[in-house]
Amino acid sequence: xxxxxxxxxxxxxxxxxxxxxxxxxxxxxxxxxxxxxxxxxxxxxxxxxxxxxxxxxxxxxxxxxxxxxxxxxxxxxxxxxxxxxxxxxxxxxxxxxxxxxxxxxxxxxxxxxxxxxxxxxxxxxxxxxxxxxxxxxxxxxxxxxxxxxxxxxxxxxxxxxxxxxxxxxxxxxxxxxxxxxxxxxxxxxxxxxxxxxxxxxxxxxxxxxxxxxxxxxxxxxxxxxxxxxxxxxxxxxxxxxxxxxxxxxxxxxxxxxxxxxxxxxxxxxxxxxxxxxxxxxxxxxxxxxxxxxxxxxxxxxxxxxxxxxxxxxxxxxxxxxxxxxxxxxxxxxxxxxxxxxxxxxxxxxxxxxxxxxxxxxxxxxxx
Amino acid sequence: xxxxxxxxxxxxxxxxxxxxxxxxxxxxxxxxxxxxxxxxxxxxxxxxxxxxxxxxxxxxxxxxxxxxxxxxxxxxxxxxxxxxxxxxxxxxxxxxxxxxxxxxxxxxxxxxxxxxxxxxxxxxxxxxxxxxxxxxxxxxxxxxxxxxxxxxxxxxxxxxxxxxxxxx
Ligand SMILES: Cc1cc2nc3c(=O)[nH]c(=O)nc-3n(C[C@H](O)[C@H](O)[C@H](O)COP(=O)(O)OP(=O)(O)OC[C@H]3O[C@@H](n4cnc5c(N)ncnc54)[C@H](O)[C@@H]3O)c2cc1C
Ligand code: FES
Ligand SMILES: [Zn+2]
Numbered sequence: 001x002x003x004x005x006x007x008x009x010x011x012x013x014x015x016x017x018x019x020x021x022x023x024x025x026x027x028x029x030x031x032x033x034x035x036x037x038x039x040x041x042x043x044x045x046x047x048x049x050x051x052x053x054x055x056x057x058x059x060x061x062x063x064x065x066x067x068x069x070x071x072x073x074x075x076x077x078x079x080x081x082x083x084x085x086x087x088x089x090x091x092x093x094x095x096x097x098x099x100x101x102x103x104x105x106x107x108x109x110x111x112x113x114x115x116x117x118x119x120x121x122x123x124x125x126x127x128x129x130x131x132x133x134x135x136x137x138x139x140x141x142x143x144x145x146x147x148x149x150x151x152x153x154x155x156x157x158x159x160x161x162x163x164x165x166x167x168x169x170x171x172x173x174x175x176x177x178x179x180x181x182x183x184x185x186x187x188x189x190x191x192x193x194x195x196x197x198x199x200x201x202x203x204x205x206x207x208x209x210x211x212x213x214x215x216x217x218x219x220x221x222x223x224x225x226x227x228x229x230x231x232x233x234x235x236x237x238x239x240x241x242x243x244x245x246x247x248x249x250x251x252x253x254x255x256x257x258x259x260x261x262x263x264x265x266x267x268x269x270x271x272x273x274x275x276x277x278x279x280x281x282x283x284x285x286x287x288x289x290x291x292x293x294x295x296x297x298x299x300x301x302x303x304x305x306x307x308x309x310x311x312x313x314x315x316x317x318x319x320x321x322x323x324x325x326x327x328x329x330x331x332x333x334x335x336x337x338x339x340x341x342x343x344x345x346x347x348x349x350x351x352x353x354x355x356x357x358x359x360x361x362x363x364x365x366x367x
Numbered sequence: 368x369x370x371x372x373x374x375x376x377x378x379x380x381x382x383x384x385x386x387x388x389x390x391x392x393x394x395x396x397x398x399x400x401x402x403x404x405x406x407x408x409x410x411x412x413x414x415x416x417x418x419x420x421x422x423x424x425x426x427x428x429x430x431x432x433x434x435x436x437x438x439x440x441x442x443x444x445x446x447x448x449x450x451x452x453x454x455x456x457x458x459x460x461x462x463x464x465x466x467x468x469x470x471x472x473x474x475x476x477x478x479x480x481x482x483x484x485x486x487x488x489x490x491x492x493x494x495x496x497x498x499x500x501x502x503x504x505x506x507x508x509x510x511x512x513x514x515x516x517x518x519x520x521x522x523x524x525x526x527x528x529x530x531x532x533x534x535x
Contacts, residue, residue: 208387
């Protein structure tokens with residue numbers, strides 16, 4: 001009996017010892033030592049303790065890479081080029097990387113663990129991305145499902161961006177949503193007011209961030225954003241421009257129109273803005289004001305099917321139909337699109353049929 | 368019903384609000400495997416498959432696409448509209464699948480009865496036989512969904528009453 005007990009004790013002891021060795025070994029093996037990351041050919045060099053994801057390391061160094069999924073490898077936004085030391089592409093990355101991108105060394109920075117020295121390249125404009133705290137100064141109803149959130153920057157207290165760019169808004173955990181998430185929103189303010197960022201947000205049924213914005217975020221509350229991001233912007237080309245938007249796609253154009261007003265831009269702009277019903281249209285008065293202040297700007301609101309109680313004597317139909325009715329040939333034009341991916345697809349089809357050069361059609365490729 | 372550790376891990380993700388607000392299981396306390404099995408059985412009883420149901424939902428969504436959120440007559444007494452927001456959402460199952468943030472509303476012209484689903488709902492039903500837990504935001508009751516879509520399948524032996532009559 002005593003022998004049996006001793007044998008059990010001995011086996012348990014050995015097992016406990018092995019477990020301890022494993023834990024220690026894992027700790028030891030998981031130490032990657034100090035690693036150096038060279039960013040954009042020596043523009044910046046950081047030395048850190050290895051073991052974290054590249055995205056986390058860069059964020060800690062206040063280098064913000066777009067990311068909407070909190071580093072879970074599910075949004076595909078956090079791409080950076082790794083020139084040396086990245087190791088093989090992981091199966092979690094391949095769905096997000098085209099063959100060309102893989103060839104060029106693009107990787108999802110949230111999936112790459114820093115285990116050794118790295119040489120990486122990030123787009124130059126991301127070097128100027130900052131994190132901001134801001135106070136939500138005012139929340140305005142624009143339509144039944146769209147609101148404008150006016151954010152007053154605190155720290156830093158000013159932002160430089162190109163009209164058309166977007167920021168990422170941090171949505172903190174709240175009942176029903178367990179983790180911090182970031183969502184992208186186009187800046188909808190006057191770029192001359194550098195201490196203010198306006199966002200126009202449309203509610204998404206059961207959406208994490210929009211529900212937080214509509215039901216939890218209060219005037220006076222502090223929020224966090226980072227940015228600016230994105231390449232959507234007005235070109236320097238004096239060619240006549242066609243803007244096409246729907247819903248919250250209005251946002252970047254507000255900023256762009258302010259920019260044109262400040263620059264006394266004489267460029268010809270036709271802006272087609274569509275909604276299903278009259279109640280879906282927003283900022284009609286502000287657009288009227290731009291028509292009065294800009295040299296050659298026409299705003300064309302288009303309603304697909306006015307509601308039974310709504311009176312509407314403006315254009316009817318889909319916004320894309322209004323464009324094809326208005327123009328025979330758009331070969332000389334540039335087109336700027338902002339709205340749902342479906343609207344963008346439909347607009348591109350119409351624009352192509354009207355002879356516009358594909359290279360002169362601009363929209364956010366993240367759509 | 369005993370669940371595999373993988374299934375238990377997945378259930379944890381589905382109960383959490385990490386991917387969608389409020390999670391996918393609502394107030395349903397049944398284990399995930401049981402929820403899926405019960406719904407799959409309901410579909411089988413109607414002589415249908417989850418793929419067929421998801422296929423019909425996808426057809427209706429496709430009919431509404433390109434009409435920018437306006438109502439479209441989809442035939443069979445149904446009208447549909449699809450509203451889309453920028454961005455992508457992932458499938459909670461451990462495989463790389465992403466869906467557009469698109470919501471389809473379908474309504475029966477004669478009764479006005481309406482149902483809503485997202486592209487993710489279609490994927491979850493078609494690929495994972497997952498109609499979500501009771502009272503989750505996008506739970507779809509298989510029987511109600513099948514009736515709404517007007518789908519008919521080959522009746523099972525039980526439905527058709529062709530079991531041999533027990534001997535007295
Ligand atoms: C570059 C860029 C700029 C943008 N600018 C703007 C802007 O200016 N204004 C704006 O309003 N938006 C903008 N967006 C979109 C914005 O980033 C968000 O994607 C949008 O607000 C939705 O976020 P959310 O967290 O509320 O929804 P999410 O939580 O991400 O919702 C995802 C989807 O899942 C669905 N869903 C929820 N629960 C379930 C369930 N149980 N089962 C199945 N499906 C479910 C939802 O209905 C929705 O379709 C922009 C996006 C990009 C990429
Ligand atoms: S942060 Fe979303 S995929 Fe990397
Ligand atoms: Zn899936």
